[in-house]
Amino acid sequence: xxxxxxxxxxxxxAPGAALEAAPSVDLQxxxxxxxxxxxxxxxxxxxRPELRFALLAEVTAADFHPREPRFEVIYLLVSIEHRMRVxxxxxxxxxxxxxxxxxxxxxxxxxxxxEVWDLFGIVFDxxxxxxxxxxxxxxxxxxxxxxxxxxxxxxxxSTEPLQVTEQEFRANLQRDRMARK
Amino acid sequence: xxxxxxxxxxxxxxxxxxxTHGVLRLVLELDGETILSAAPTIGYLHTGIEKTAEQKKxxxxxxxxxxxxxxxxxxxxxxxxxxxxxLLGIEVPERVRNIRVLIAELQRINSxxxxxxxxxxxxxxxSVMLYCFRERELLLNINELLAGFRMxxxxxxxxxxxxxxxxxxxxxxxxxxxxxxxxLDEYEALLTENExxxxxxxxxxxxxxxxxxxxxLVGPIARAAGVNYDVRKAFPYLxxxxxxxxxxxxxxxxxxxxxxxxxxxxxESLKLCRQALERIPPRGAWAIDDPRITPPPxxxxxxxxxxxxxHFLVYSQGFTVPAGEAxxxxxxxxxxxxxxIVSDGTNRPWRVKARAPSLLACQALERMIVGGLxxxxxxxxxxxxxxxxxxxR
Numbered sequence: 001x002x003x004x005x006x007x008x009x010x011x012x013x014a015p016g017a018a019l020e021a022a023p024s025v026d027l028q029x030x031x032x033x034x035x036x037x038x039x040x041x042x043x044x045x046x047x048r049p050e051l052r053f054a055l056l057a058e059v060t061a062a063d064f065h066p067r068e069p070r071f072e073v074i075y076l077l078v079s080i081e082h083r084m085r086v087x088x089x090x091x092x093x094x095x096x097x098x099x100x101x102x103x104x105x106x107x108x109x110x111x112x113x114x115e116v117w118d119l120f121g122i123v124f125d126x127x128x129x130x131x132x133x134x135x136x137x138x139x140x141x142x143x144x145x146x147x148x149x150x151x152x153x154x155x156x157x158s159t160e161p162l163q164v165t166e167q168e169f170r171a172n173l174q175r176d177r178m179a180r181k
Numbered sequence: 182x183x184x185x186x187x188x189x190x191x192x193x194x195x196x197x198x199x200x201t202h203g204v205l206r207l208v209l210e211l212d213g214e215t216i217l218s219a220a221p222t223i224g225y226l227h228t229g230i231e232k233t234a235e236q237k238k239x240x241x242x243x244x245x246x247x248x249x250x251x252x253x254x255x256x257x258x259x260x261x262x263x264x265x266x267x268l269l270g271i272e273v274p275e276r277v278r279n280i281r282v283l284i285a286e287l288q289r290i291n292s293x294x295x296x297x298x299x300x301x302x303x304x305x306x307x308s309v310m311l312y313c314f315r316e317r318e319l320l321l322n323i324n325e326l327l328a329g330f331r332m333x334x335x336x337x338x339x340x341x342x343x344x345x346x347x348x349x350x351x352x353x354x355x356x357x358x359x360x361x362x363x364x365l366d367e368y369e370a371l372l373t374e375n376e377x378x379x380x381x382x383x384x385x386x387x388x389x390x391x392x393x394x395x396x397x398l399v400g401p402i403a404r405a406a407g408v409n410y411d412v413r414k415a416f417p418y419l420x421x422x423x424x425x426x427x428x429x430x431x432x433x434x435x436x437x438x439x440x441x442x443x444x445x446x447x448x449e450s451l452k453l454c455r456q457a458l459e460r461i462p463p464r465g466a467w468a469i470d471d472p473r474i475t476p477p478p479x480x481x482x483x484x485x486x487x488x489x490x491x492h493f494l495v496y497s498q499g500f501t502v503p504a505g506e507a508x509x510x511x512x513x514x515x516x517x518x519x520x521x522i523v524s525d526g527t528n529r530p531w532r533v534k535a536r537a538p539s540l541l542a543c544q545a546l547e548r549m550i551v552g553g554l555x556x557x558x559x560x561x562x563x564x565x566x567x568x569x570x571x572x573x574r
Contacts, residue, residue, distance in 0.1 A: 026267050026507045027416055054394045055410070057510070060534040062523045074521065076508060076536075080394075080410045087508070108397030111544040119231075134224040134573055143232055144532075150236055 001050070001084060003029050009051065013044030028076065028087035035090050035099050042102050045077055045086065053077035053086060056106035059113055061120045065146040070094035071122055075102065098123035119144035189217060194558065196225050202299065202562065203569025205543065214554045219547045223540075226573035234533040238499035239265055239339055242533060246520065247333040249535060250571035252292040253513045255284050257535070258337040260511040261520045263418065265339045267507040268524055271474070274466040277341045278419045283354070283457035284327075284336070285419075285511075286450040290361070291320045292514030292566075293443045293450075297368060300440070300563035304381045309371050316364055319357050326353055340475050341468025351463060358454055365447055372440070382436035386549040386561030389434060396545040399538055400516020402565055405442045406434030412512040426453050436564035443566075473500045499528040508536075515539055515566055539571040 001009075003021050006029055010019055017037030024030040033041045045053040058076040071092040078085050090099055101124040103109040113124040114133040121142035124130060132139060136156040141148055164172075190211045196204040204225035210217040230249055234242045246261045247254035259281055266273065273281075294313040301309030321331040326347050328334035336343050372378045388398070393406040403410060411428040413421040429445035431438035468475040476495040481488035504526035510519040515538040523532040542565045549561050 023505075025270065025505055026264075026509055028508060030506070055399070056397050057399075057517065058508075058521060058534070058536045060521055062532040074506075076521065078410075078517075080408070080415065083415055085416070085510075087506070106397065107395045108541055108544070111540060112397075115540075132224075134227040136224070143229060150232060 001082065003031075006051075006084075006086070007031065009048060010041055010044055013048060014040035017041055022089075024087065028085045030087045030089065032089045032091065035092065038088075038090055039100050039102070039105075041088070042075070042105055045088070046105050050082070051079060051084075052081045053079045053084070055080060056102070056108045056112075057085075059102070059109050059116060061116045061122055061144075063120060063144065063146045065094070068093060071097050071120065073099055073116065073122060092122065097121060098125055100125050101127040103127055118142070121145065187213070192555075196222075202567055203572075205562070205567070205569055205572070207546075207558070209555065209558070211555060214556070216551050216553055216555060216558070219550050219558075221543050221546050223543060223569070223572050226569050228574065230574045231533050231535065234530060236529065238528050239502060239530060240499060242530060243337060243339075244333065244335045246533075246535065247335060248570070249537075249574050250513075250515075250539070250568045251332055252295055252568050253288055253515065253518070253571075254333045255288045255337060256511060256513040257518070258335065259285055260509060260513070260518060261522075261533075262337045262339045263509040263511065264507045264520045264522045265502060265530075267509055268502050268505050268522065269339070269474070270503070271340060271469055271471065273341050273469055275420075276461060276465045277467060277469075279457050279460045280342060280346065280467075281337070282419050282421065282424070283454055283461065285513075286453045286457065287320055287323065287354070289450045289514045290447050290454075291317055293447050294320070296443065296514075296563075296566045297440075300560075300566070301372060301378075303559050303563045304378060306372060306375070306378060309368060312364070312368060312371070316357075316361060319360070323350075323353050323357060326350060338468060338475075340471060341466070343467075345464065345467045346461070351458065351461070354454070354458055358451060358458070362448075362451060365444065365451070369444060373444075379437060381557075381560050382440060382564065384433075385436045385553065385557045386564055387433070387435045388545065388549050390432075392545070392548055393434065396548065397541040398516070398545055399541075400512070400514070401439055401442045401446065402542060402545075403516065404428065404430045405438040407432045410517075412510045412517045416510060418509065418511065424453055424456050436560050439564045439566075501526060501528050502530075510536075513538070515542070515568070515571070535571075535574060537571045537574065539567040539569070542567050543572050 007019055014037050018034040020032040022030040045051050055078040057078050061071055061073045069091040073090045075088040113127055116122050117130050118132040118135050192209045195206040206222040208220040230245050234245055243258045246257045250257055294317045298310035298313030324334045325331050328336040388406055390407040393403045393408050409430050426449045429442050431441055472491050476492050477488040482492045502524040504524050506523050508519050508521040510517045518536050518538050521534040522530055525531040550558050
């Protein structure tokens with residue numbers, strides 16, 4: 001299926017979506033979609049019998065700071081059945097970097113979206129568990145943003161050793177002994 | 182008799198645990214020996230390779246991406262080079278393509294050997310580990326011969342290879358291939374029909390075909406669950422469509438079928454290596470003939486002014502890559518991986534994103550172990566063959 005046929009199917013499946021094909025040099029057909037129609041287009045890509053993009057290979061993002069719209073969220077999809085690959089992209093403004101999750105369609109997106117949130121600070125609305133994945137939980141800032149310095153030192157609470165006073169230590173010992181009796 | 186009090190226990194497995202293949206932490210909730218819930222926690226090895234790569238010139242990224250996944254180093258750098266070559270719009274010579282196939286398949290055997298050895302050891306078959314590492318040593322020797330470096334040879338370059346094959350390369354690889362076939366039978370003799378091993382792995386860590394697809398699993402894990410997807414067949418690259426090989430699949434989706442798939446894959450890789458080795462003439466082109474990308478040979482640098490200038494330019498400024506985006510999928514030892522790169526038209530990448538099959542395997546780990554026994558966790562972690570460097574990057 002070529003690019004125009006794919007766009008026709010998607011336009012039919014998600015009326016009103018601002019779909020825009022972009023030139024691409026690799027195997028992936030590149031399609032931009034507007035943020036509001038991402039869920040409709042994504043579920044069409046997964047479920048339409050002529051598409052069947054059952055495998056979500058990747059969710060990632062790129063920061064084009066200081067250009068606006070600043071972020072692009074990139075989804076790489078594979079249709080094993082029809083041997084097709086698609087790169088679905090969503091442009092996001094820096095001020096309002098949020099997009100609907102696709103983890104309800106592809107559970108694989110769970111950690112992939114968490115990683116994008118962790119490193120770019122893009123919010124995935126409706127994600128069941130949007131916590132940091134790679135960085136410590138109390139880290140400040142989003143390291144892969146272009147306005148984040150390459151070298152920075154931050155003291156992270158969660159890696160500091162736990163300090164116990166002598167009284168607490170003795171109380172713990174006592175409790176331990178009682179429990180064993 | 183007094184009532185026995187029971188309670189649900191929370192156990193931290195890892196991050197420092199010999200069977201977690203690096204630093205993977207599992208927070209397990211146990212009812213006796215049964216696992217009620219599992220929460221994998223990752224990030225302990227995060228080194229910010231993707232951020233660092235944005236600061237490097239294109240060729241300088243290669244050693245970085247090799248260190249992400251120490252078991253598929255050459256496969257990683259090859260995938261990165263192929264993505265960059267796609268953006269540059271260049272085609273490497275036929276001989277380089279065949280050498281890359283050979284190196285990628287040797288890397289797959291290497292990775293599967295380490296996997297088989299460590300996995301075997303973890304479920305109690307220590308001798309398998311000794312045998313596997315014996316053959317892996319030969320592969321590391323080949324790497325050393327090739328590039329002077331055993332684990333991370335950095336032999337791939339955008340536009341081809343770093344230099345020509347060393348003298349004696351064909352003989353060394355040929356000798357390994359002759360030796361390896363019978364050794365593979367020996368490993369199988371140790372495990373395939375081994376009742377203890379089968380008891381430990383059959384029906385353990387099962388994942389269905391639908392779940393495998395939904396969780397984005399690829400490679401041997403997915404093929405063991407009946408997903409017939411291999412990038413080499415589905416989206417051929419490097420001329421894999423001209424090679425003769427099969428893609429082994431199984432239906433059960435458990436740890437034992439993953440073992441079967443990987444062993445069968447090593448046999449297929451052996452076939453591919455033989456075919457590739459035959460196609461590689463001992464001498465010939467090892468990189469594209471493009472003065473912007475490939476540095477001139479040393480004898481010309483020492484004798485010609487132009488070559489010296491060109492050498493200086495290539496190493497000090499690098500080359501620019503046209504603006505755009507590329508992702509070339511490659512079938513690595515752990516399944517489809519590749520680098521989604523964005524260029525802004527300068528001599529440094531704007532964004533480098535590695536697709537990490539291990540990350541998705543870790544995510545699906547919960548599906549495979551909940552409801553099972555705690556003793557099986559080790560067999561399952563072993564069977565999904567995660568490399569934590571690849572998970573955390």
